[in-house]
Amino acid sequence: MSETAAQPQVETHTPKELVRQPLVLNNRPLGWITEQVAGIVEGKMPRWWNVAFTISFLVMMMCFTYIGYLILTGVGVWGLNHPVAWGWAIVNFVFWIGIGHAGTLISAILFLLRQKWRTSINRTAEAMTIFAVICAGIFPGIHVGRIWLAWWLLPLPNANSIWPQFRSPLLWDVFAVSTYFTVSLLFWYMGLIPDLATIRDRLRKNADKCTTGCEKLINKVKQYLYGIFSMGWIGSNRHWRNYEKAYLLLAGLSTPLVLSVHSIVSFDFAVSQLPGWHTTIFPPYFVAGAVFSGFGMVLTLMIPMRALFKLEEIITVRHLELMCKVIMATGTIVGYAYGMEFFIAWYGGNPYELYAFKNRAFGPYWWAYWIMISCNVISPQLFWFKWSRTTPWFIFVVSIFVNIGMWFERFVIVVTSLHRDYLPSSWGYYSPTQVDILTFVGTFGLFMVLFLLFVRYLPSICIFEVKGVTPQADPHAKEGGADKVEGGVH
Amino acid sequence: MSKPFAIMAEYETPAEIMAAAKKVHGEGYQKWDVHSPFPIHGMDDVMGLDNAKVGWFTFFGGLTGFVTGMVMIYFMNKFDYDVVVGGKPLFSGFYAFPVAYEMTILLGAFGSLGGMFILNRLPRHHHPLLANARFADVTDDKFYVVIECEDERYDENLTRTLLEGTGAQHIEMVEDAQ
Numbered sequence: 116m117s118e119t120a121a122q123p124q125v126e127t128h129t130p131k132e133l134v135r136q137p138l139v140l141n142n143r144p145l146g147w148i149t150e151q152v153a154g155i156v157e158g159k160m161p162r163w164w165n166v167a168f169t170i171s172f173l174v175m176m177m178c179f180t181y182i183g184y185l186i187l188t189g190v191g192v193w194g195l196n197h198p199v200a201w202g203w204a205i206v207n208f209v210f211w212i213g214i215g216h217a218g219t220l221i222s223a224i225l226f227l228l229r230q231k232w233r234t235s236i237n238r239t240a241e242a243m244t245i246f247a248v249i250c251a252g253i254f255p256g257i258h259v260g261r262i263w264l265a266w267w268l269l270p271l272p273n274a275n276s277i278w279p280q281f282r283s284p285l286l287w288d289v290f291a292v293s294t295y296f297t298v299s300l301l302f303w304y305m306g307l308i309p310d311l312a313t314i315r316d317r318l319r320k321n322a323d324k325c326t327t328g329c330e331k332l333i334n335k336v337k338q339y340l341y342g343i344f345s346m347g348w349i350g351s352n353r354h355w356r357n358y359e360k361a362y363l364l365l366a367g368l369s370t371p372l373v374l375s376v377h378s379i380v381s382f383d384f385a386v387s388q389l390p391g392w393h394t395t396i397f398p399p400y401f402v403a404g405a406v407f408s409g410f411g412m413v414l415t416l417m418i419p420m421r422a423l424f425k426l427e428e429i430i431t432v433r434h435l436e437l438m439c440k441v442i443m444a445t446g447t448i449v450g451y452a453y454g455m456e457f458f459i460a461w462y463g464g465n466p467y468e469l470y471a472f473k474n475r476a477f478g479p480y481w482w483a484y485w486i487m488i489s490c491n492v493i494s495p496q497l498f499w500f501k502w503s504r505t506t507p508w509f510i511f512v513v514s515i516f517v518n519i520g521m522w523f524e525r526f527v528i529v530v531t532s533l534h535r536d537y538l539p540s541s542w543g544y545y546s547p548t549q550v551d552i553l554t555f556v557g558t559f560g561l562f563m564v565l566f567l568l569f570v571r572y573l574p575s576i577c578i579f580e581v582k583g584v585t586p587q588a589d590p591h592a593k594e595g596g597a598d599k600v601e602g603g604v605h
Numbered sequence: 606m607s608k609p610f611a612i613m614a615e616y617e618t619p620a621e622i623m624a625a626a627k628k629v630h631g632e633g634y635q636k637w638d639v640h641s642p643f644p645i646h647g648m649d650d651v652m653g654l655d656n657a658k659v660g661w662f663t664f665f666g667g668l669t670g671f672v673t674g675m676v677m678i679y680f681m682n683k684f685d686y687d688v689v690v691g692g693k694p695l696f697s698g699f700y701a702f703p704v705a706y707e708m709t710i711l712l713g714a715f716g717s718l719g720g721m722f723i724l725n726r727l728p729r730h731h732h733p734l735l736a737n738a739r740f741a742d743v744t745d746d747k748f749y750v751v752i753e754c755e756d757e758r759y760d761e762n763l764t765r766t767l768l769e770g771t772g773a774q775h776i777e778m779v780e781d782a783q
Contacts, residue, residue: 145642145746270681278681282690287703294707298714305718313642313744320741346728349735350743352652354725355644360657361721365714368663372710379703582746583643590619590645 138232138584140428145582148429152576153314155424157321160571163423171563178557181550182257190260192550199533199545204258206525207555209380209401211251212292213521215299216373216402217409218244222302223369226362232437234580235430238310239420240413241303242575246565247412248296250558255288284382291379298372302365305358310574312348315341377405384528390471391532394459400452404521407445407491410438411517416566418511420575429576432505439504442517446495449524453492467537475531479544483527490520610733610781611753612764613740614773619645622748625771626651629750632767636756640734640749659720666716667709674705733781740779751779 139148185192195202218240225233256265268289270279279286318338325331348354378398385397414435421430460472476484494516497503504510535542569575582588616622619641626639630653639648675698683696722728734740734751743749750773752764768776 149642149745270677276686278686280688280690281678281682281704282693282700284703287707290704290707294711297711301714301718305721309643309744316741316744320738342730343728346722347730347732347735348727348744349732349740350640350642351725352639352641352645352648353654354727355641356649356654357657357659357721357724359644360659361663361717364659364663364717368667368710368713368717372707375703375706375710382703579643579744588619588643588645590623590647 136431136433137586138235138431138433139581140431142586143428145585145587148581148585149313149317149578151426151429152310152574152578152581153317155570156314156572156574157317161423164567164571168564168567171560171567174557174560175564176557176560178554178561181554181557182253185257185550185554186262190258192548194545194547194551196543196545198536198541198543199530201529201533202545203526203547203551203555204254205383206522206529207558208251208254208258209525209529210408210522211247211254211558212295212380213377213401213405213408213525214247214412215244215251215295215409216377216405217413218242218247219295219299219302219369219373220406220409221413222306223366223373226366227370230437231584232434234577234584235434236413236417236438236576237580238303238306238573238577239417239575240409241299241306242566242569242573243412243416244299244409245296245303246562246569247409248292248299249565250562252292252296253558253561255292284379284386287379288383291376295372295376298365298369302369305362305365306577306580307573308345308348308358309350309579310577311341311345312350313578314574315345374402377401384532389532390465390467391475391528393468394456396452396455396459400449400456403445403448403452404491404524407442407449407495408517408521410442410445411514411521414438414442414510414514415518418507418514420570422507424570424575426576429581432507435507435510436501436504439498439510439513442513443495443498446491446517450492453488471532471535474535475527478531478535480527480531480534483523484531487520487523487527490516491524494520607780607782609754609778611751611779612759612768613734613737613777613779614750614768614771615739615742615775616748616750616771616773619748621772622750623648623651625750625768625773628767628771629752632758634752634756634758636753636759638751640740640743640751642744642746642748645748658724659717662716662720662723663713664716666719667713669716670708670710670712671705673712674708675701678704733779736782737777737779739775739777 193202193204218237221233221240222237225237255268256262259265259268267273268279268286281287315338318334318341322331322334322338325334378401381397381401384392385394387393417430418435421427457472457476460468463469474480494513497513502509503513530545534545614625616625622639622641623645626648629637630651639645639652641648678701679696687695689695734743740749750768750771752759752768758764765776
């Protein structure tokens with residue numbers, strides 16, 4: 116009687132298939148992607164671009180003016196003095212070089228991990244890397260004092276017949292940073308070749324539409340320049356085969372490179388005997404911090420860019436969300452490193468080490484330390500909430516905090532470790548001068564000038580790679596993949 | 606004087622060109638190629654291409670970099686300007702490693718990019734296809750099979766019939782303007 120009631124309820128419906136979100140929204144055709152990205156380069160720049168460029172240009176000129184003043188006068192115009200002989204120049208150098216790391220992480224490491232969402236953001240991130248390394252490179256160059264002898268950094272034959280001492284991590288840095296810049300540039304350029312060919316071909320197609328002689332001349336000059344740099348690319352599959360292999364190899368080379376660069380930067384500190392610097396945690400901690408700060412900067416640049424150029428369907432909210440997750444992960448690693456530094460300072464039993472860390476958090480520079488903690492440890496934790504990962508304006512605000520926090524991290528490491536030497540007679544308080552501050556502010560002008568020129572003249576999204584991850588690109592999908600819109604190839 | 610360079614067939618989707626490439630390869634053509642706006646996954650197998658040789662350029666580039674780095678440091682710090690620092694040996698592979706490592710990556714990267722250009726015979730700015738008006742869509746959203754007239758199996762009528770049988774939207778001859 117109760118037999119039927121006792122039987123367990125069996126659900127018969129088939130489990131719901133989880134569909135991946137598409138990487139390009141609204142199932143746009145291939146031609147739309149070309150039009151959307153190449154259109155930015157071909158069209159007239161909107162008014163905001165002119166305003167932003169003018170401001171950035173003036174700020175950049177301020178930077179150069181202060182550098183000129185420094186060269187003519189000497190490093191005394193900076194706030195450096197005994198005992199703090201490494202000040203903002205090194206802080207700014209490490210800050211900018213760290214920013215660059217997100218670009219290589221996105222272009223190389225995410226490529227090796229087959230994270231296809233990287234295709235929408237890698238071009239901009241790589242450009243950011245190159246410009247950040249340019250900004251970084253300024254500081255070691257100008258901080259040497261007699262800048263006309265900066266070439267002594269390189270192992271070049273000179274009148275004194277001496278060679279550099281290769282045991283110094285500062286010399287390793289010269290090699291690491293210059294290699295990093297060169298390889299990033301090669302990688303970026305290689306990715307640009309097929310897209311430059313796209314612009315070349317579009318200019319050729321539009322040549323008939325030019326009416327005035329002036330337009331025709333501009334079209335010709337542009338065709339010539341984009342043509343030269345696209346190397347005569349014809350999209351041949353025999354070419355693609357070598358191209359893809361070379362791209363994979365470059366990604367494979369860039370991955371150990373990016374890890375080594377910030378490790379070597381951290382050796383500048385860690386190889387010394389100074390309490391607060393002499394720690395083995397520095398290389399991984401610096402690399403995580405670099406990726407953290409770099410993703411902060413990528414988001415700071417990309418959120419306005421996608422809104423202003425109407426690229427929301429290519430750089431989707433999902434892309435932003437994934438970047439937020441990287442920020443959260445690396446921010447947590449950084450927070451762990453801060454804690455572990457303190458633990459080891461106590462556990463190591465070295466009173467000077469412990470003092471350096473107590474002084475860091477509660478000494479005269481307590482404010483810098485707590486700005487660092489609140490920006491780097493607390494703010495990324497907000498990304499545990501889905502709302503905060505998917506709301507662009509909020510992500511933008513957090514990304515600014517990340518940038519600020521990571522600058523302060525380098526300030527804390529450099530200045531608090533130096534400002535109290537072993538003897539209280541060698542204690543001091545370091546403050547920057549106007550020249551320090553405005554030179555650093557000026558580098559943002561340089562960075563933005565380069566970035567604005569990049570979005571003006573080069574395709575800011577990797578057109579061919581984005582096409583490659585759309586469902587239409589899958590040769591095995593019937594009707595070019597129209598029936599696989601949701602699944603697609605991811 | 607212009608002479609015919611190749612026959613070109615245009616397709617709309619990767620699936621169509623994949624099927625067409627299968628047929629052309631099956632007919633035994635040698636001097637032919639597929640042109641697409643992005644690399645098509647699986648096309649190398651269909652065209653019967655073997656693994657790319659770029660890796661050799663990378664390897665020898667990297668090897669040159671490593672050896673150069675080590676030899677440079679040995680020469681500078683042990684041979685030409687031998688100053689004892691901190692009572693340590695004049696040369697050791699350990700302290701020389703970071704610089705040699707960076708040099709490996711630097712020259713390996715140049716090898717990869719240079720190898721790609723050498724193997725692809727690029728830059729080449731005078732390719733007949735670049736002069737073809739219709740072919741300009743290859744970097745946008747069209748796909749092309751191009752069979753060169755110099756191919757041994759090329760025959761004006763047979764090759765055209767073959768391409769027509771693959772469902773090409775448009776077929777035309779590409780001229781080589783000498």
